[in-house]
Amino acid sequence: MDTPLDQLAEQFRRLPGIGIKTATRLAFHTIDMQEEDVTGFAQSLISAKRDLRFCSICGNLTETDPC
Secondary structure: OHHHHHHHHHHHHOOOOOOOOHHHHHHHHHHHHHHHHHHHHHHHHHHHHHHEEOOOOOOOOOOOOOO
């Protein structure tokens, strides 16, 4: 069974250009962060996923379509 550290490293590894060594370093760094910083990071990821989209006219990232 994977540990929480393994699971976190695997999620980082899914990012483009991130290998297992870098993913493991990022996982350790995340664990070493203050809890409120990790929470802010997680909220930023969720917000970006929910609120950003590509403009149907110009293709730039935007919160409103069209930008």
